[in-house]
Amino acid sequence: MDMGLKDRTVLVTGASSGIGADIARAYAAEGARVALTYRGDSTAGQRLARELGADRDTAMALRYSLAEPETVESAVAEVTRRWGGVDVLVANAVRWAPRRAPGEHFEDVPAGDWTAFLADNLAPTLRTVQLTVAGMRKRSWGRIVLISSHVALDGHRGQEFYGAAKSALHGFARSLAWDLGPDGVLVNVVCPGLTATERVRGGLPAEVRERETRLTPTGRLSSPEDIAGAVLFLGSAANGNTTGQIVTVAGGR
Numbered sequence: 001m002d003m004g005l006k007d008r009t010v011l012v013t014g015a016s017s018g019i020g021a022d023i024a025r026a027y028a029a030e031g032a033r034v035a036l037t038y039r040g041d042s043t044a045g046q047r048l049a050r051e052l053g054a055d056r057d058t059a060m061a062l063r064y065s066l067a068e069p070e071t072v073e074s075a076v077a078e079v080t081r082r083w084g085g086v087d088v089l090v091a092n093a094v095r096w097a098p099r100r101a102p103g104e105h106f107e108d109v110p111a112g113d114w115t116a117f118l119a120d121n122l123a124p125t126l127r128t129v130q131l132t133v134a135g136m137r138k139r140s141w142g143r144i145v146l147i148s149s150h151v152a153l154d155g156h157r158g159q160e161f162y163g164a165a166k167s168a169l170h171g172f173a174r175s176l177a178w179d180l181g182p183d184g185v186l187v188n189v190v191c192p193g194l195t196a197t198e199r200v201r202g203g204l205p206a207e208v209r210e211r212e213t214r215l216t217p218t219g220r221l222s223s224p225e226d227i228a229g230a231v232l233f234l235g236s237a238a239n240g241n242t243t244g245q246i247v248t249v250a251g252g253r
């Protein structure tokens with residue numbers, strides 16, 4: 001199937017590692033030009049950009065930090081300056097919440113901590129959409145994929161603020177679909193389940209991964225490539241008329 005991505009420009013935020021890196025690879029494999037962002041790990045970002053063709057100008061790595069609004073503006077401005085705009089936006093970057101200490105409750109989290117967490121995750125993501133969508137509308141074509149989490153649908157102990165930040169994207173996309181639909185721009189949300197990234201494989205106790213696997217009809221956790229496959233379809237011309245949808249990729253959970 002032709003995904004209609006050849007020479008399209010794609011911006012994938014938070015793509016120096018994990019799921020975002022495989023999303024960037026999937027678009028590059030379809031002939032798209034990929035701008036990928038990193039926050040702290042410039043080496044990993046530049047390495048992936050080289051792998052995806054930085055020397056042929058088919059990839060670039062840009063700094064983008066959710067907590068630094070000027071980097072959000074400058075990353076989009078640089079893609080627009082070099083490649084004329086963004087055809088596909090995959091908003092994947094996340095600021096993780098610090099784990100709560102055992103016995104610490106929701107109400108014990110200082111207000112300044114969680115308001116900053118919500119502000120960092122939500123506002124910059126919406127701003128990135130604002131900055132990229134005007135060009136898509138002008139060209140009468142665009143695709144936006146927002147990366148959420150199964151936590152926004154299922155809930156998870158200790159993840160109230162993360163769940164709040166992610167589920168806000170669902171309401172946002174459902175409404176934005178109405179505003180963008182007549183102009184050929186489609187916006188969808190992908191909710192990964194627990195995904196076997198390097199960070200998850202290295203950082204999560206084996207018994208937690210095994211428990212999560214047992215709860216999954218397919219009997220395995222998603223790989224980053226599994227998530228990338230769903231994102232690639234929704235964020236491509238192969239997706240002709242799906243918008244405002246919340247798609248879970250979690251092995252059937």
Ligand SMILES: NC(=O)c1ccc[n+]([C@@H]2O[C@H](COP(=O)([O-])OP(=O)(O)OC[C@H]3O[C@@H](n4cnc5c(N)ncnc54)[C@H](OP(=O)(O)O)[C@@H]3O)[C@@H](O)[C@H]2O)c1
Pocket residue numbers: 013014015016017018019020037038039040041042064065066067091092093094095096147148149150191192193194195196197199200
């Ligand atoms: N992995 C899972 O099991 C899972 C499950 C459900 C949903 N998700 C969602 O999937 C997406 C990717 O998750 P992941 O597990 O692949 O993440 P990850 O491995 O932690 O990768 C995070 C990426 O985001 C960048 N990043 C980190 N903090 C940032 C910040 N404050 N501002 C901008 N960029 C930042 C990192 O860049 P640097 O390394 O350069 O700092 C890196 O490129 C997220 O939206 C997450 O919520 C993941």
